[in-house]
Amino acid sequence: MKILAGVIVGFVMLVAIVWLTKTWSAANKSKPFTNSEKAYQTGLSSLWPIAKAYWNTQRQAPAPVNAVPLMTLTQDILSQTHDDAIYRLGHSTILMRLDGEYVLIDPVFSERASPVQWAGPKRFHESPISIADLPAIKAVIISHDHYDHLDKAAIEQLADKVQHFITPLKVGEYLTAWGVDPIQVTELEWWQSVELNGLTIIATPAQHFSGRGLLDRDQTLWASWVIQGLQHKIFYSGDSGYFGGFKDIGERYGPFDVSMIETGAYNELWSDIHMLPEQSLQAHIDVNAKVMIPVHNGTFDLALHDWFEPFERINKLAKQHHVTLATPKFGQAVMLANPQANELWWRDIMINPATDDVEQQDNVRKMDELNEVVTDHKIAYVGNSFT
Numbered sequence: 509m510k511i512l513a514g515v516i517v518g519f520v521m522l523v524a525i526v527w528l529t530k531t532w533s534a535a536n537k538s539k540p541f542t543n544s545e546k547a548y549q550t551g552l553s554s555l556w557p558i559a560k561a562y563w564n565t566q567r568q569a570p571a572p573v574n575a576v577p578l579m580t581l582t583q584d585i586l587s588q589t590h591d592d593a594i595y596r597l598g599h600s601t602i603l604m605r606l607d608g609e610y611v612l613i614d615p616v617f618s619e620r621a622s623p624v625q626w627a628g629p630k631r632f633h634e635s636p637i638s639i640a641d642l643p644a645i646k647a648v649i650i651s652h653d654h655y656d657h658l659d660k661a662a663i664e665q666l667a668d669k670v671q672h673f674i675t676p677l678k679v680g681e682y683l684t685a686w687g688v689d690p691i692q693v694t695e696l697e698w699w700q701s702v703e704l705n706g707l708t709i710i711a712t713p714a715q716h717f718s719g720r721g722l723l724d725r726d727q728t729l730w731a732s733w734v735i736q737g738l739q740h741k742i743f744y745s746g747d748s749g750y751f752g753g754f755k756d757i758g759e760r761y762g763p764f765d766v767s768m769i770e771t772g773a774y775n776e777l778w779s780d781i782h783m784l785p786e787q788s789l790q791a792h793i794d795v796n797a798k799v800m801i802p803v804h805n806g807t808f809d810l811a812l813h814d815w816f817e818p819f820e821r822i823n824k825l826a827k828q829h830h831v832t833l834a835t836p837k838f839g840q841a842v843m844l845a846n847p848q849a850n851e852l853w854w855r856d857i858m859i860n861p862a863t864d865d866v867e868q869q870d871n872v873r874k875m876d877e878l879n880e881v882v883t884d885h886k887i888a889y890v891g892n893s894f895t
């Protein structure tokens with residue numbers, strides 16, 4: 509009964525905060541950025557079902573119990589080849605070598621994807637390389653301002669080893685506030701591009717939203733990205749719901765050697781701004797790419813599905829639709845001349861909760877403990893507010 513009263517009080521407070529925020533925002537903020545097809549509203553009618561889903565869902569495996577296999581990277585290992593390659597470092601953090609230059613996407617190295625480091629989604633694994641060990645970076649690309657993509661501590665540490673920071677409109681203001689020299693920062697509107705000695709970076713549309721607090725909803729732009737070197741062309745979806753923009757991007761800039769498409773943190777309740785795996789696969793087909801690397805998974809628990817579910821679902825779908833998938837371990841090279849690293853690494857650390865095995869039951873118990881911690885954190889993140 510006490511719990512129910514707490515939930516009701518919490519919900520009433522949430523309603524008050526949403527109402528006050530909207531009122532304050534309307535009075536004080538500049539015109540928000542918008543999507544091209546679907547407006548994403550987080551009114552009461554959408555928050556209540558999401559709150560209920562978080563309350564009612566029994567989690568089995570929100571996070572891996574066993575260590576996530578990593579392939580440690582160093583500058584020595586990276587310099588063993590100069591060929592174009594992609595290395596997943598975590599979630600949507602991607603290191604890429606094109607024509608001998610390094611590009612880093614959505615660098616998140618902090619322990620938690622959160623406004624604070626004492627609460628919020630905690631990473632499942634370390635980065636396979638530290639910021640200190642990274643080689644000199646030609647360009648950092650940021651997709652949008654959510655905490656699982658824009659990490660203040662990482663930006664502060666990267667400022668000295670990065671030549672250019674490329675962001676959607678207004679996101680660059682965070683970077684300069686955190687100490688990056690404004691001369692290093694280029695902000696782009698959708699379809700605008702920048703050329704850096706043979707490397708072309710184009711901001712393309714995405715269907716998402718932005719904000720790092722309660723009062724800054726959609727005050728900065730979000731984007732997907734085309735990254736074109738002399739030999740290879742890559743598409744990165746950023747965070748996005750499924751929309752017609754993917755076909756437009758394919759027609760204007762396809763075919764791509766590789767697509768890196770968000771495949772994780774999805775739910776029917778917020779599918780306007782995060783794709784279900786079936787939609788991720790369709791986005792890959794729409795942009796006209798040869799090989800798909802599913803990203804936005806494997807590092808943080810940001811939704812209600814099991815941590816490994818995105819890998820399992822996209823792997824099955826790719827087989828059904830004859831799509832070539834690359835699911836490298838974190839730190840493992842996907843060579844662009846032959847981008848096939850379809851490792852089923854997550855299967856080695858998947859847990860079957862229905863087993864009689866004593867060791868596995870012990871793991872389930874640990875998962876329950878983890879689950880409690882994660883559930884606590886989730887209260888602050890209801891509505892998928894910051895991902």
Ligand SMILES: [Zn+2]
Nearest residue numbers: 654656747895
């Ligand atoms: Zn995200």
Ligand SMILES: [Zn+2]
Nearest residue numbers: 654747894895
């Ligand atoms: Zn996001």
